[in-house]
Amino acid sequence: MPVAKLTADGQIVIPDEIRNLLGLLPGDSILIEPSGSVAVISRIEPNSTAPPDSELQQSINRKNLETPIQYIKGVGPKLAGILAKKGIATVEDALYLLPIRYEDRRELRKVAGLRPGCTEVFHARVISAGPASTKGGRRFYEAVVGDDTGTIVLKWFNFNPRYMKGVWQPGKKGIFTGEVSQFGLQREIHHPDVDWIAEGRELAAIMAADPVNFGRTVPVYPLTEGLNQKTMRKVLKEVVDNFSCDLYSCLPPELMTRYGLLPVDKAVREAHFPDNAADLRALNDWSTPAHRTLSFDEFFYLELGLALKKHGTAIDEGIPFKVTHKYTRQLLKMLPYSLTDAQRRVLTEIKNDMSAAHPMHRLVQGDVGSGKTIVALLAALLAVENDYQVAIMAPTEILAEQHYLNIHRYCDELGIHACLVTSGLKGKAKIGILEDISSGKFQIVVGTHAVIQEKVEFARLGLGIIDEQHRFGVLQRGSLKKKGQNPDILVMTATPIPRTLAMTVFGDLSLSVIDELPPGRTPVTTRICNESQRQRVYGIVRDEVRKGRQAYIIYPLVEESGKSELKAASQMAEHLAHEVFSDLRIGLLHGRMKPEEKEAVMRSFKACETDILVSTTVIEVGIDVPNATVMVIEHAERFGLSQLHQLRGRVGRGSNQSRCVLLAGWKLTADAEKRLHVMEGTADGFAIAEADLEIRGPGDFLGTRQAGLPEFRVANIFRDGAILEQARKEAFSIIGRDPALSSPENISMRRELLRRWGGRLELAGIA
Ligand code: ADP
Ligand code: MG
Numbered sequence: 081m082p083v084a085k086l087t088a089d090g091q092i093v094i095p096d097e098i099r100n101l102l103g104l105l106p107g108d109s110i111l112i113e114p115s116g117s118v119a120v121i122s123r124i125e126p127n128s129t130a131p132p133d134s135e136l137q138q139s140i141n142r143k144n145l146e147t148p149i150q151y152i153k154g155v156g157p158k159l160a161g162i163l164a165k166k167g168i169a170t171v172e173d174a175l176y177l178l179p180i181r182y183e184d185r186r187e188l189r190k191v192a193g194l195r196p197g198c199t200e201v202f203h204a205r206v207i208s209a210g211p212a213s214t215k216g217g218r219r220f221y222e223a224v225v226g227d228d229t230g231t232i233v234l235k236w237f238n239f240n241p242r243y244m245k246g247v248w249q250p251g252k253k254g255i256f257t258g259e260v261s262q263f264g265l266q267r268e269i270h271h272p273d274v275d276w277i278a279e280g281r282e283l284a285a286i287m288a289a290d291p292v293n294f295g296r297t298v299p300v301y302p303l304t305e306g307l308n309q310k311t312m313r314k315v316l317k318e319v320v321d322n323f324s325c326d327l328y329s330c331l332p333p334e335l336m337t338r339y340g341l342l343p344v345d346k347a348v349r350e351a352h353f354p355d356n357a358a359d360l361r362a363l364n365d366w367s368t369p370a371h372r373t374l375s376f377d378e379f380f381y382l383e384l385g386l387a388l389k390k391h392g393t394a395i396d397e398g399i400p401f402k403v404t405h406k407y408t409r410q411l412l413k414m415l416p417y418s419l420t421d422a423q424r425r426v427l428t429e430i431k432n433d434m435s436a437a438h439p440m441h442r443l444v445q446g447d448v449g450s451g452k453t454i455v456a457l458l459a460a461l462l463a464v465e466n467d468y469q470v471a472i473m474a475p476t477e478i479l480a481e482q483h484y485l486n487i488h489r490y491c492d493e494l495g496i497h498a499c500l501v502t503s504g505l506k507g508k509a510k511i512g513i514l515e516d517i518s519s520g521k522f523q524i525v526v527g528t529h530a531v532i533q534e535k536v537e538f539a540r541l542g543l544g545i546i547d548e549q550h551r552f553g554v555l556q557r558g559s560l561k562k563k564g565q566n567p568d569i570l571v572m573t574a575t576p577i578p579r580t581l582a583m584t585v586f587g588d589l590s591l592s593v594i595d596e597l598p599p600g601r602t603p604v605t606t607r608i609c610n611e612s613q614r615q616r617v618y619g620i621v622r623d624e625v626r627k628g629r630q631a632y633i634i635y636p637l638v639e640e641s642g643k644s645e646l647k648a649a650s651q652m653a654e655h656l657a658h659e660v661f662s663d664l665r666i667g668l669l670h671g672r673m674k675p676e677e678k679e680a681v682m683r684s685f686k687a688c689e690t691d692i693l694v695s696t697t698v699i700e701v702g703i704d705v706p707n708a709t710v711m712v713i714e715h716a717e718r719f720g721l722s723q724l725h726q727l728r729g730r731v732g733r734g735s736n737q738s739r740c741v742l743l744a745g746w747k748l749t750a751d752a753e754k755r756l757h758v759m760e761g762t763a764d765g766f767a768i769a770e771a772d773l774e775i776r777g778p779g780d781f782l783g784t785r786q787a788g789l790p791e792f793r794v795a796n797i798f799r800d801g802a803i804l805e806q807a808r809k810e811a812f813s814i815i816g817r818d819p820a821l822s823s824p825e826n827i828s829m830r831r832e833l834l835r836r837w838g839g840r841l842e843l844a845g846i847a
Contacts, residue, residue, distance in 0.1 A: 134828065141326040145172035153318050162306040163315075174319045175327065176793040178351050178374070179299030182363040186296060186356055188255065188283075192229035196262035203255050203283055207231060209248035211241055223248050225256065232260070233268045253277045255286075255294075273309075292317050297354050297363065316352055324348045330832040331377060332825070335810055339376060340369055347373035366799055375795035375803045383804075383811035384829070385837045386587030390441070391819050393588070398439035398566050399468065399542050403431060407461040407494050414493060415454070422596035423451050429592045430459050430570065434543070439561075440568035443586050445577060446594030447765035448729030449601070452572050455594070456545050457487055459570055464496055464523045468542025468567075472526045473560060475548060477502045481675050483547065484526040485682075491524060500675075501527030501536065532559040545570045575722050576766040578773055580797040583808055604732035606740040606760050608716070617712055617741050618660055624710045625664055625691045629736065631710040633694045634727055636718040652714075653694040661692060669695040697723065706734030716742035716759075717752035721772040724759050732763075751775055 085093050112119045149168055150160035168174050189202045209223035221236040221244050234256070236244070258272030275293075277286060287294040292313050301312040329336075329344035336342075342350070350370035354363055362368045366375070412419070419427070426444055433440035446452045460470040472487070474480040484500040491498040499513050499522045516522050520539030525531060541564030546557060548571060557569055571589065582591060609617055621631045633656065635649040649670055657666040667690035669681045678698070685693045686705050693708075697719075711731045716724065724742070732738040742756050758771040797804060814826070821830035 135831070138328055138828075138831075141328055144323060144326040145170065145175070147171045147323070149174055149315075149319075152315060152322075154314055159311070159315070162304065166302070166304050166307075171319055171323045171326075174316060175324060175348050175352075176374075177301065177316070178371075178794050180302050181300045182354065182360060183257070183298050183300055184360050185294055185298050188287075188294075190229040191225075191227045191232055194232060194260045194267060196260050196267060199257065199259045201255065201257045203227065203253070203277075204232070206248055206250050206252045206254075208250055209244070211244075221248075225254075233266060234258075234272050235268055235270050237270070253283075255283075292353075296356055297358060297360060299352055299354075320349055320352045329377070330829050331380060332810075332814070332829070335380075336373075339372070339806060341373040341376055342369050344373065344377055346370070347377075366796075371794075372800075372803055375800040376807050378792055378795040379800070379804045379807035380811055381833055381836050382584060383587060383808040384815065384833050386584075386808075387812045387815035388819070388821075388833070389588040391815050393441050394438050395819070396439055396566050398437055398568065399434075399466070400437045401434040401462055401466045401468075401542070401568075403435060403462065404465045406465045407496065408458050408465070410494055411458065411461060411490060414490065417598065419454070420451065420594075420596050420598055422446075422594045423455050426592040426594050427455055427458055429590075430455070431462065433590070434459065434462055434568050439566045440570065441589050442569070442592055443571045443573065443582075443589040444592045444594065445573050445575075445582075447576060447597065448574050448726050449733065450594040450597055452547075452574070452594060453483070453486055456547070456570065456572060457490065460487075460524055460543060460545065461494075461496075463543040463568070466542065468540050469517075469520060469522070469538050469564075470524045470543045470545065471531050471538070471541060471560060471563065472524065472545045472547065473531050474526075474528060477504065477528050477671075479547065480526055480528045481678070485675070485679055487524065487526060496524060497522050498524040498526060501525055501530050503528060503530045505530070532563065536563070538563050540564070541567045543568045543570065545572065547572045574726060574765075576769040578766075578770055580801045580804055581773070583804060584797060587808070600735050601732055602735060602737055603763050604711075604728055604738045604740050606728065606742065606763075608742045608744055608756050608760055610744055610746065614743070617743060620739065620741065621692065621710055621712065622661070622664075624739075625661075628707075629709040630685065630688065630690070630705060630707050631692045631712065632708060632730060633692060634711065634713045635694070635696050636715045649694065649696055656692065656694060664691040665689065666691070667693045669693060669698050671696055671698050697727065704730070704733060707736075709734070709736050709738040710741070711739075712741045712743055714743050715745060716756060717744045717748050719755075721755050721758060721768055721775070724755070725765060725768045728759070728763075 084095060084098070087093060148160070148170060149155055149163055150157060152171070152174075155163070163169075163174075166177070168177060183199055183201065185201050189200050191202055191204055194200045194202060204225040204227050207224045207226050210221070211219060212222045213219045218237070221239040221241070223234045224231050225234060226232065254277055255275040256269070256272050257274075258269035260267055260269055262268075277283060292298075293310060298309075299313060299316070300309060301307075301316070303309070303312065324345045327345040327348055331341060331344075341347070347370040350358070350368065351374060354368070354370070358368060363371075366372075426446075430440070430442060430444075433442055444452060444455065446455075456472065460472065463470045472480075472483055474483055480500065480502055484498065488498045497516075499516065501513060501517075505513065513522070514535060514537070517525055518537040518539055525536075525538075530536070544557075544560040544563070544567050546560065546569070557571065561567060561569060571586075577586070621633070624631055633652075635652060650668060653666060653668040667681050667685050669678060673681070681690075681693070684690050685708075688707060708731055711728060713719065713724065713727060719727070728740045731740060740759075742759060744752075744756060748756070754771075754775055758768060762768060795803070814829075815821075818826050821827070821833065
């Protein structure tokens with residue numbers, strides 16, 4: 081065993097092998113902790129004033145990577161300007177602009193061997209060329225080219241006849257690239273690329289002189305106007321050759337071995353200019369070791385940050401709530417139903433979190449109608465039983481009001497004080513409410529983001545509940561948390577979040593899923609109709625009402641403040657009331673009504689004193705009338721998928737067969753048509769969310785950037801889902817073992833993490 085000797089002046093000399101093993105450098109501090117009769121090294125703190133060699137080297141590399149792209153050979157101000165439009169300002173940006181696909185140019189094909197469906201590169205001679213037209217009279221330009229094995233037809237549908245005539249001279253030779261298609265017996269390439277070969281020059285010589293574009297598997301880059309593949313390849317070759325060596329990899333060597341990953345610099349080189357032996361399909365599938373490395377690296381550092389954040393809240397001191405059942409048991413008795421197994425399970429998860437000594441950070445996901453409100457209220461009561469206040473926050477005024485209406489009737493019976501805070505609250509009323517919040521009189525505060533404004537002060541906030549419906553706002557979680565001393569946080573969402581998204585966006589939250597609907601629901605049948613069927617649709621409504629059921633007719637008011645739109649809804653209500661359904665009772669509901677008015681309209685609908693409720697999207701949430709069995713959605717094409725799903729969730733709540741009619745306008749965009757068909761095809765919230773994600777893309781799906789969706793440079797959560805899971809597992813396990821990343825082998829990882837996450841790690845307390 082190596083021995084560390086104590087010298088006469090009290091210094092310990094650590095043997096070389098131990099120093100190397102622990103990666104100790106001169107100036108590092110070693111914390112020694114007595115433990116019984118021995119002492120152990122409890123921590124090593126690297127010397128922060130004098131960077132060790134590796135750190136110095138890294139900062140030099142960093143500087144190199146920050147070199148403006150304009151300094152690269154062959155890139156002048158003009159090209160730099162064009163590249164900047166693609167987001168490429170530095171050498172590093174360029175290194176991470178990976179090819180969108182690869183083309184096999186290891187050898188040129190013979191014309192006879194060109195395969196339909198493939199993008200091929202071949203050498204040929206122009207045999208004939210000239211304008212032509214289809215049977216339908218559409219003009220196009222056609223050229224026939226060939227070699228000693230056969231011919232192929234090239235076609236252009238957008239062309240300048242004078243230019244084409246000048247260029248496409250029989251006898252000229254060139255190298256052609258394009259996707260081959262087959263029409264009957266004829267193979268064609270539309271709008272091919274061509275590199276002309278000057279008179280008298282040999283093909284072999286040309287290929288040898290241009291090793292970036294020929295004789296290899298070539299990268300194909302995303303382009304913008306003013307760029308072409310040849311330029312991009314030239315610039316990227318220059319950058320990769322000279323700067324990829326400045327990239328440094330901070331992945332643990334053990335993981336690299338286990339997952340077959342490459343050092344990052346090598347991965348970047350191979351992803352841009354793959355070896356001739358590389359498998360073309362694997363390259364195009366993003367499944368080569370080089371591609372997997374780059375995705376893994378990116379996911380790994382994201383997950384490492386999320387793991388740290390999560391751990392940060394796990395080590396913070398929270399409120400250990402005691403389960404007394406004082407109010408919760410009473411509430412359960414008041415309910416006309418018993419909780420579903422899923423609700424019970426989620427509630428247990430919440431209770432466990434709330435009674436733990438660390439703050440809760442939990443996301444509850446449950447489809448429309450799965451009964452989240454009651455779960456949230458039970459969690460709130462648990463906090464109230466412990467003499468803490470609860471804030472319940474919704475994304476819009478309407479949603480906040482709905483929650484308030486829903487909750488306060490129970491609270492009244494339980495003798496709990498609840499209030500509503502929205503930005504509409506003014507003057508004396510506002511002052512009064514704010515006072516009663518800061519004195520602790522109001523135990524449950526429901527509101528919009530107005531709840532997190534500066535002026536709102538809580539006496540003892542113990543639990544923050546955020547009902548995000550289908551909006552997401554990571555920032556708000558933090559602001560709500562600051563209203564108390566490490567309060568518990570519960571986030572509720574009705575949008576099923578595809579797993580990969582949940583792992584990235586909500587990666588620092590624990591996840592509960594209410595995956596069961598209350599019993600007795602029958603699936604809603606959904607149909608798309610157009611204006612010409614309007615009378616038939618009214619007939620459906622009438623039939624249901626005749627059977628003693630009720631109906632909703634929904635109008636799209638995107639902006640509840642839009643006066644003209646509001647008029648449309650009111651006029652429609654008038655029209656329906658006096659002309660179409662003059663014998664029936666019609667109610668009107670919109671967002672500009674006062675809460676009391678709204679409550680009155682809803683109450684009357686609920687009490688079956690109204691047959692048809694003409695409404696804006698106000699009823700999107702909140703209202704719950706099992707006797708309502710038809711929903712007609714006007715201009716259904718204007719709604720988003722998750723909104724349609726939410727709306728439709730208002731019917732089908734009883735045991736009777738319910739129907740939903742999507743009344744669409746005449747002209748639909750392709751996306752709108754897709755949305756409506758998804759709605760017609762499925763009622764599964766998860767399938768709808770996946771379709772929504774596919775149609776809109778992750779950024780829009782989550783509601784833009786403020787949702788905190790990380791932007792990946794190379795990774796893609798859909799394509800690389802499996803890699804994401806691996807990276808997440810490993811990152812969380814590392815943080816589990818070394819939460820501060822302070823052990824010597826993790827120091828460089830920690831440094832890299834801080835660099836990539838910038839200031840976004842405060843929560844974890846390691847920055
Ligand atoms: P969401 O998850 O969409 O917010 P809600 O909380 O509004 O759903 O619940 C939808 C309806 O289901 C409400 O009328 C609620 O009273 C009812 N509900 C909730 N839980 C149950 C249950 N366990 N059994 C029967 N009905 C329930
Ligand atoms: Mg709800």
